[in-house]
Amino acid sequence: MANIVQFENVGLRYGTGPETLSDVSFSLRSGAFYFVTGASGAGKTSLLKLLYLAQRPTRGVVRLFGEDTVTLPRKRLPGFRRRIGVVFQDFRLVPHLSSYDNIALPLRVAGIPESDIEAPVREMLAWVGLTDRGKAKPLTLSGGEQQRIAIARAVIGRPEILVADEPTGNVDPDMAERLLHLFESLNRLGTTVVVATHDFHLLNRIPTAHMMRLDKGQIHDPTGALRHPAGSTE
Amino acid sequence: MKFSLNPAAPDRRLLDRSRRARAMSWIMAIMLFLTVLAGALGLGMFAARGSLDRQLSGRLTVQIVEPDAAARDRDTQAMADAFRKMPSVKRVEVVDRERLAELVRPWLGDAGLDPDLPMPAMIDVDLSDGSDAAVSRVAQAAKAIYADARVDRHAQWLSPVRSFMTTMSWLAAGLVLLMATATAAVVLLVARSGLDTHRDTIEVLHMLGATDIQVARLFQRRIAFDTLLGGLLGAGAAMGLVAFLQSRLGLLGSEMLSGVALQQRDWFLLLMLPILFALMATFAARVAVLRALGRVL
Numbered sequence: 462m463a464n465i466v467q468f469e470n471v472g473l474r475y476g477t478g479p480e481t482l483s484d485v486s487f488s489l490r491s492g493a494f495y496f497v498t499g500a501s502g503a504g505k506t507s508l509l510k511l512l513y514l515a516q517r518p519t520r521g522v523v524r525l526f527g528e529d530t531v532t533l534p535r536k537r538l539p540g541f542r543r544r545i546g547v548v549f550q551d552f553r554l555v556p557h558l559s560s561y562d563n564i565a566l567p568l569r570v571a572g573i574p575e576s577d578i579e580a581p582v583r584e585m586l587a588w589v590g591l592t593d594r595g596k597a598k599p600l601t602l603s604g605g606e607q608q609r610i611a612i613a614r615a616v617i618g619r620p621e622i623l624v625a626d627e628p629t630g631n632v633d634p635d636m637a638e639r640l641l642h643l644f645e646s647l648n649r650l651g652t653t654v655v656v657a658t659h660d661f662h663l664l665n666r667i668p669t670a671h672m673m674r675l676d677k678g679q680i681h682d683p684t685g686a687l688r689h690p691a692g693s694t695e
Numbered sequence: 696m697k698f699s700l701n702p703a704a705p706d707r708r709l710l711d712r713s714r715r716a717r718a719m720s721w722i723m724a725i726m727l728f729l730t731v732l733a734g735a736l737g738l739g740m741f742a743a744r745g746s747l748d749r750q751l752s753g754r755l756t757v758q759i760v761e762p763d764a765a766a767r768d769r770d771t772q773a774m775a776d777a778f779r780k781m782p783s784v785k786r787v788e789v790v791d792r793e794r795l796a797e798l799v800r801p802w803l804g805d806a807g808l809d810p811d812l813p814m815p816a817m818i819d820v821d822l823s824d825g826s827d828a829a830v831s832r833v834a835q836a837a838k839a840i841y842a843d844a845r846v847d848r849h850a851q852w853l854s855p856v857r858s859f860m861t862t863m864s865w866l867a868a869g870l871v872l873l874m875a876t877a878t879a880a881v882v883l884l885v886a887r888s889g890l891d892t893h894r895d896t897i898e899v900l901h902m903l904g905a906t907d908i909q910v911a912r913l914f915q916r917r918i919a920f921d922t923l924l925g926g927l928l929g930a931g932a933a934m935g936l937v938a939f940l941q942s943r944l945g946l947l948g949s950e951m952l953s954g955v956a957l958q959q960r961d962w963f964l965l966l967m968l969p970i971l972f973a974l975m976a977t978f979a980a981r982v983a984v985l986r987a988l989g990r991v992l
């Protein structure tokens with residue numbers, strides 16, 4: 462399997478502060494499932510931001526789909542972003558749009574005709590168990606419901622990579638497990654999934670998943686060898 | 696995201712209508728009201744000056760101040776005949792004594808009718824063109840017959856009025872320009888503050904792969920609609936007021952004031968103002984948005 466993501470000696474510094482990430486090197490294989498764990502403040506969100514092109518590294522190389530994103534001209538970023546689905550830690554739903562419109566957003570941005578939008582959006586709403594909340598505005602939804610809308614929005618465009626930042630932080634264990642199964646089925650369809658979480662409980666739910674641990678901005682166990690010794694999974 | 700005129704189109708909902716956007720419409724309404732009034736003033740003055748020129752530029756009066764009545768009548772007749780032979784002369788009319796008496800009656804009373812009272816003879820001349828050359832040809836012909844003949848150009852009497860009208864036209868043009876500048880500034884401010892208001896939405900759109908052009912288009916369209924709406928409202932009100940004033944002017948029956956009347960072409964120009972302003976606003980918004988977006992990754 463080809464590497465879909467490659468980090469080489471990546472460092473990230475916000476402003477003039479200390480390096481939030483330093484000397485991070487790893488590769489993600491296309492079609493695999495990854496967990497990123499680590500204590501709060503370890504740099505999980507920062508790492509994911511580099512992955513979904515919200516940040517450029519201060520040093521090192523971040524290669525995505527085989528291209529160096531650091532030197533990628535700004536013009537080409539939208540095209541790359543459309544191939545990545547993101548579940549933000551803070552959801553980032555558009556507050557004045559209904560759940561339906563929030564989920565439809567990636568398709569509309571991609572210029573999909575309106576007639577081809579309704580069916581997938583309805584399907585996504587059903588998938589996350591919110592069929593009857595299509596008209597609701599995000600602020601009238603519970604935290605868990607908002608999170609599910611955010612997940613539906615992230616996956617509706619059938620992204621090549623799904624990046625989810627604490628996607629189960631606001632839901633009960635049952636729902637967490639259901640959502641994880643969503644990710645798993647997406648993964649089975651070929652999407653590379655990267656989930657940041659500090660819920661160790663989840664890690665064991667996906668036996669084929671690789672695990673990357675962040676500690677004070679440094680990566681440990683980049684191959685997931687912690688649970689899957691090198692070469693044992695394919 | 697395609698362009699759609701449907702107000703309920705999904706992308707239309709992306710930027711919620713902020714109070715600032717509504718304020719924008721009202722500001723544009725006021726701006727366009729004033730701009731159209733200034734524009735109407737300018738066009739009206741321009742038209743009046745034109746009609747004044749057309750009416751007066753070729754008009755002359757030749758005076759023969761000769762105490763000897765017989766010599767005066769003879770010279771007058773000779774002059775009138777000479778003028779009639781000139782190709783640039785359209786009309787020659789000897790002002791008869793009764794009319795002259797009528798003209799001086801406020802000063803002299805019935806004494807003006809006394810045939811013994813020496814009164815100058817007058818010949819009104821209309822030229823087909825009011826150029827200096829044509830006028831001086833008439834003057835030469837007049838002086839050849841009577842050396843002391845006086846030639847008055849009507850345009851001269853009204854030249855202060857004419858220059859006033861010119862000044863007003865320029866003033867109006869200046870006002871329109873000033874308004875356009877102020878409008879552009881307001882639009883830039885609104886576009887910037889709109890960017891701040893919608894920063895979160897824009898960031899999400901960006902992360903979902905929207906291009907700068909797509910985001911700019913959302914703003915452009917919003918601002919185009921808001922400014923066009925307000926602009927048409929203000930322009931409509933101003934044009935109504937101008938039409939009303941014009942109908943009142945018409946009632947005055949003054950030949951000079953009726954020249955202020957706006958022609959169809961002028962109304963069309965005025966109607967173009969809100970459209971022009973909306974286009975300008977749209978462009979200003981696009982520039983502001985693209986520049987702001989260029990600064991983020």
Ligand SMILES: Nc1ncnc2c1ncn2[C@@H]1O[C@H](COP(=O)(O)OP(=O)(O)OP(=O)(O)O)[C@@H](O)[C@H]1O
Binds near residue numbers: 500502503506508
């Ligand atoms: N925009 C920013 N500007 C400055 N510092 C930041 C910024 N974002 C994150 N940091 C800092 O970088 C460090 C890592 O933050 P990050 O959000 O990546 O941690 P995290 O692992 O996602 O934590 P959590 O589990 O709480 O979400 C923190 O010390 C944080 O203060």
Ligand SMILES: [Mg+2]
Binds near residue numbers: 505506507550626
């Ligand atoms: Mg985080």
